[in-house]
Amino acid sequence: MSKVAFITGATRGIGRAIALELANEGYNIALNYRTENEALETLKKEISELGVECYPVQGDVSKAEDSERMTKEIIEHFEQIDVLVNNAGITKDKLIQRMKEEEFTDVINVNLVGTFNITKNVIKYMTKKRYGKIINISSVVGISGNAGQSNYAASKAGIIGFTKSIAKELASRNITANAVAPGFIQTDMTNVLKDEIKEAIEGTIPL
Numbered sequence: 766m767s768k769v770a771f772i773t774g775a776t777r778g779i780g781r782a783i784a785l786e787l788a789n790e791g792y793n794i795a796l797n798y799r800t801e802n803e804a805l806e807t808l809k810k811e812i813s814e815l816g817v818e819c820y821p822v823q824g825d826v827s828k829a830e831d832s833e834r835m836t837k838e839i840i841e842h843f844e845q846i847d848v849l850v851n852n853a854g855i856t857k858d859k860l861i862q863r864m865k866e867e868e869f870t871d872v873i874n875v876n877l878v879g880t881f882n883i884t885k886n887v888i889k890y891m892t893k894k895r896y897g898k899i900i901n902i903s904s905v906v907g908i909s910g911n912a913g914q915s916n917y918a919a920s921k922a923g924i925i926g927f928t929k930s931i932a933k934e935l936a937s938r939n940i941t942a943n944a945v946a947p948g949f950i951q952t953d954m955t956n957v958l959k960d961e962i963k964e965a966i967e968g969t970i971p972l
């Protein structure tokens with residue numbers, strides 16, 4: 766049976782690209798989406814055309830009950846999860862003086878608690894199988910910090926510490942955990958930025 770990759774937040778942007786790339790590599794794809802839309806139908810079709818199976822699960826990664834249910838649904842369907850990509854993420858940018866508590870906690874809850882929720886459920890099955898690859902999407906901002914993104918940077922720095930810790934906990938079960946810290950990538954997340962902010966970020970990239 767083909768290996769199974771579970772990607773969160775997979776209908777748009779980076780998650781969508783990861784899902785298609787892994788499908789192209791021959792993985793069956795379990796994709797998480799939060800909002801049902803046309804993009805999901807198009808992606809399902811594109812994945813199926815690559816000759817692998819696509820199984821969508823709806824849910825909010827920041828909710829523990831959704832994370833548990835989605836993982837169970839995938840296991841009932843595919844009987845295994847070999848690769849987990851914790852990609853779902855949001856931004857709510859504001860300078861700290863203007864940032865409301867919920868703008869801070871919402872971002873932490875989706876980006877960091879969501880990564881914890883899904884990982885905690887998925888590793889139950891990876892540990893039984895003594896195999897697994899966990900890839901958590903952090904950000905360069907989690908390393909450098911960024912004005913207006915204290916919530917987002919904290920969540921992405923948290924993902925790095927979380928990933929390093931679980932890598933140590935799970936190595937003996939043949940499960941690896943790695944964080945990827947992308948730089949600026951053009952998606953819906955960055956399209957909403959003002960031109961001067963985009964130019965300032967691009968100015969920090971040497972080539």
Ligand code: NAP
Nearest residue numbers: 774778779799800825826852853854904949950952953954
């Ligand atoms: P995007 O285009 O805004 O897509 C985000 C995805 O996450 C969407 O599919 C969204 O689903 C999903 N999502 C959001 N909240 C969710 C929740 N509570 N539960 C489940 N899914 C949820 O963003 P992107 O640029 O592709 O970013 C993907 C990841 O890469 C994020 O973790 C982001 O922080 C990280 N990253 C991005 C950049 C960049 O420059 N773009 C750089 C570094 C890191 P809906 O469609 O339902 O909203």
